[in-house]
Amino acid sequence: AQKITQTQPGMFVQEKEAVTLDCTYDTSDPSYGLFWYKQPSSGEMIFLIYQGSYDQQNATEGRYSLNFQKARKSANLVISASQLGDSAMYFCAMRFIMLSNFGNEKLTFGTGTRLTIIP
Amino acid sequence: DVKVTQSSRYLVKRTGEKVFLECVQDMDHENMFWYRQDPGLGLRLIYFSYDVKMKEKGDIPEGYSVSREKKERFSLILESASTNQTSMYLCASLPGGGAYEQYFGPGTRLTVT
Numbered sequence: 241a242q243k244i245t246q247t248q249p250g251m252f253v254q255e256k257e258a259v260t261l262d263c264t265y266d267t268s269d270p271s272y273g274l275f276w277y278k279q280p281s282s283g284e285m286i287f288l289i290y291q292g293s294y295d296q297q298n299a300t301e302g303r304y305s306l307n308f309q310k311a312r313k314s315a316n317l318v319i320s321a322s323q324l325g326d327s328a329m330y331f332c333a334m335r336f337i338m339l340s341n342f343g344n345e346k347l348t349f350g351t352g353t354r355l356t357i358i359p
Numbered sequence: 360d361v362k363v364t365q366s367s368r369y370l371v372k373r374t375g376e377k378v379f380l381e382c383v384q385d386m387d388h389e390n391m392f393w394y395r396q397d398p399g400l401g402l403r404l405i406y407f408s409y410d411v412k413m414k415e416k417g418d419i420p421e422g423y424s425v426s427r428e429k430k431e432r433f434s435l436i437l438e439s440a441s442t443n444q445t446s447m448y449l450c451a452s453l454p455g456g457g458a459y460e461q462y463f464g465p466g467t468r469l470t471v472t
Binding site: 244246249273275282283284285287290292331333335344345346347348349350351352 | 390392394399400401402403404407409415417418447449451453459460461462463465466
């Protein structure tokens with residue numbers, strides 16, 4: 241079974257500092273993907289970044305990077321130079337393909353980390 | 360831009376009522392999903408559909424059913440609402456062909472009293 245663990249329920253970070261949000265995962269499938277989504281107080285889920293299990297390099301999207309350590313089964317999100325608008329709930333999620341079900345896929349989410357940026 | 364809409368942002372229903380939550384996407388996506396979100400539990404998959412009239416159980420299907428009569432519309436049905444179904448419900452869609460990003464609707468906050 242697939243499992244995502246986010247051990248930080250909440251974090252407070254000073255504006256302009258870098259932030260690392262932790263995510264570990266467990267799966268026996270060789271092919272999977274890892275996501276980070278942001279959920280502001282308005283409630284919508286915003287896709288931030290994706291890393292495939294076979295990708296050799298860590299994914300980056302602007303101020304976001306995913307620190308993928310396959311052997312340790314971790315996929316931490318790094319936000320450089322944090323801004324007040326980064327205050328939100330952040331979810332790590334894992335995608336896996338159900339080969340026994342026509343290749344359909346599903347996501348498993350972690351419990352989330354609430355990030356608060358302090359001015 | 361992909362747009363996923365949900366019929367209501369807020370809904371209040373009584374115990375025992377039949378509840379319909381509607382989700383519509385405008386990008387011809389094959390796959391659609393229903394999640395519920397609870398504090399401390401993250402998002403959990405209720406049901407998903409990879410084609411019209413096709414449905415698959417997710418991780419917590421008990422107490423729910425779904426309907427997908429048209430490609431763009433995926434309905435979540437609570438046959439007899441209970442207080443433990445008070446939650447935020449999120450719908451998402453995903454194109455076929457190996458795409459990985461799910462597009463989420465704004466969510467419906469359902470309260471069952």
